Amino acid sequence: MKTSDNSISRKDFIRNSALAAAGLTLIPQIMAASPFLKEQSISASGKLSLKNVRLETGFEYEEGEVVSTKTGLFYIEIENGKIKNITPNQPNAKAVDAKGMLMLPAFKDMHIHLDKTFYGDKWQAVRKRTGGVKGMIALEQKMLPEMLKNSTFKAEKMIELLQSKGTSFARSHVNIEPTSKLDSLKNLQKALEHKKKSFGAELVAFPQHGVFYTDSVPYLKEAAQMDIDFIGGVDPFTIDGTIEKTIDFTVQLALDHKKGIDIHLHETGESGLNTVEYLIKKINENPSLKGKTYLSHCFILAKLDKVKQEEVAEKLAEAQIGIVSTIPFGSLVMPIPALYKHNVTVLTGNDSIVDHWNTFGTGSVLQKANLMAQLYGFSTEFLLSRSLKLATANILPLDDKGVQQWPKTGDHADFVLMDASCSAEAVSRISDVKSLIHKGNVAY
Numbered sequence: 001m002k003t004s005d006n007s008i009s010r011k012d013f014i015r016n017s018a019l020a021a022a023g024l025t026l027i028p029q030i031m032a033a034s035p036f037l038k039e040q041s042i043s044a045s046g047k048l049s050l051k052n053v054r055l056e057t058g059f060e061y062e063e064g065e066v067v068s069t070k071t072g073l074f075y076i077e078i079e080n081g082k083i084k085n086i087t088p089n090q091p092n093a094k095a096v097d098a099k100g101m102l103m104l105p106a107f108k109d110m111h112i113h114l115d116k117t118f119y120g121d122k123w124q125a126v127r128k129r130t131g132g133v134k135g136m137i138a139l140e141q142k143m144l145p146e147m148l149k150n151s152t153f154k155a156e157k158m159i160e161l162l163q164s165k166g167t168s169f170a171r172s173h174v175n176i177e178p179t180s181k182l183d184s185l186k187n188l189q190k191a192l193e194h195k196k197k198s199f200g201a202e203l204v205a206f207p208q209h210g211v212f213y214t215d216s217v218p219y220l221k222e223a224a225q226m227d228i229d230f231i232g233g234v235d236p237f238t239i240d241g242t243i244e245k246t247i248d249f250t251v252q253l254a255l256d257h258k259k260g261i262d263i264h265l266h267e268t269g270e271s272g273l274n275t276v277e278y279l280i281k282k283i284n285e286n287p288s289l290k291g292k293t294y295l296s297h298c299f300i301l302a303k304l305d306k307v308k309q310e311e312v313a314e315k316l317a318e319a320q321i322g323i324v325s326t327i328p329f330g331s332l333v334m335p336i337p338a339l340y341k342h343n344v345t346v347l348t349g350n351d352s353i354v355d356h357w358n359t360f361g362t363g364s365v366l367q368k369a370n371l372m373a374q375l376y377g378f379s380t381e382f383l384l385s386r387s388l389k390l391a392t393a394n395i396l397p398l399d400d401k402g403v404q405q406w407p408k409t410g411d412h413a414d415f416v417l418m419d420a421s422c423s424a425e426a427v428s429r430i431s432d433v434k435s436l437i438h439k440g441n442v443a444y
Contacts, residue, residue, distance in 0.1 A: 111349030120157030
């Protein structure tokens with residue numbers, strides 16, 4: 001790791017990191033904060049100053065190949081939730097000492113279900129599934145009334161887990177169907193209100209039990225008038241038995257209320273491809289939805305031959321439809337490199353964290369970036385550093401030529417301080433998050 005003249009040495013960096021790790025202390029409400037951020041709370045005027053902050057400044061090359069990342073230490077001033085100044089380091093200044101920790105953009109979990117989880121409650125593993133997705137719908141109809149009784153509390157606990165992993169923003173799908181009606185949404189909104197100073201979110205009205213399979217239409221129409229951002233959907237052919245009718249309804253509801261669209265698509269057969277192609281057609285007919293429409297999972301892409309993958313990726317890019325992938329592996333390795341090649345927006349999330357759908361889920365989207373790097377052989381300094389964008393919703397400290405592009409004066413003060421020397425190491429080692437700042441507030 002090459003450092004510039006105003007950097008601390010690698011030896012000192014490791015020593016200070018160890019000291020920082022050893023000095024963790026508990027703070028109220030949130031699990032833990034590293035010692036350099038308990039030295040000074042944010043002033044009444046919303047000001048915070050940090051010294052010895054490590055930022056990436058460029059790439060080091062050998063024979064045209066990126067072999068390391070250059071960094072330096074800086075002094076950063078925050079005011080009213082934004083970065084006010086970034087200046088050369090002032091090691092003797094009266095400021096919070098970041099101890100050479102690496103500053104990276106805060107992480108974003110762009111596909112999660114904060115409204116229904118066992119997290120924060122009694123441990124339960126997934127039980128044997130019967131009856132496919134419709135069997136799971138029947139199970140949910142039995143479970144949800146009980147789960148809703150303390151769903152606000154559990155959502156808050158899950159938010160705290162995400163914060164401990166460096167995430168300060170989530171796109172959460174929230175059940176809108178005849179069993180929950182609008183209760184799941186209202187309960188989650190309470191949790192988000194309690195956490196509004198330290199966590200941000202956008203919400204997807206999600207007809208988990210089908211739009212028409214169970215009559216979710218009146219509840220979706222009501223939710224669309226509330227404080228939500230996207231109209232959701234799930235497997236229109238498998239659940240509703242119709243692609244066109246369900247997509248048409250979803251698109252029209254989004255248009256009527258100026259919302260985005262985010263549809264779960266698990267189908268891997270012909271109906272999956274037909275759904276993708278019909279959605280592309282509808283978005284091209286309604287260009288105001290370009291850049292505001294996403295397909296979550298979209299496993300059908302993993303089942304296409306390479307020529308068809310490239311063709312569909314090109315069409316998705318043209319329609320500005322993004323893919324939100326949980327980076328599955330096994331028999332469903334997604335064509336993420338092809339999507340990147342055609343400039344399709346790719347996001348990720350944890351999806352379910354310890355619920356009746358999934359026993360696994362750590363809360364870390366940095367782990368998702370690490371998994372992507374492993375699956376596609378992104379093992380060089382350059383490719384590892386690029387992989388960070390999966391965790392940050394496409395914000396990177398350096399552009400592809402090594403020019404610093406983040407942070408800039410005026411940016412929102414949303415960042416993590418990490419026990420890592422550079423982005424590539426953070427992704428490769430899933431490095432520890434020591435602190436999280438959200439809009440200038442110490443969130444973790």
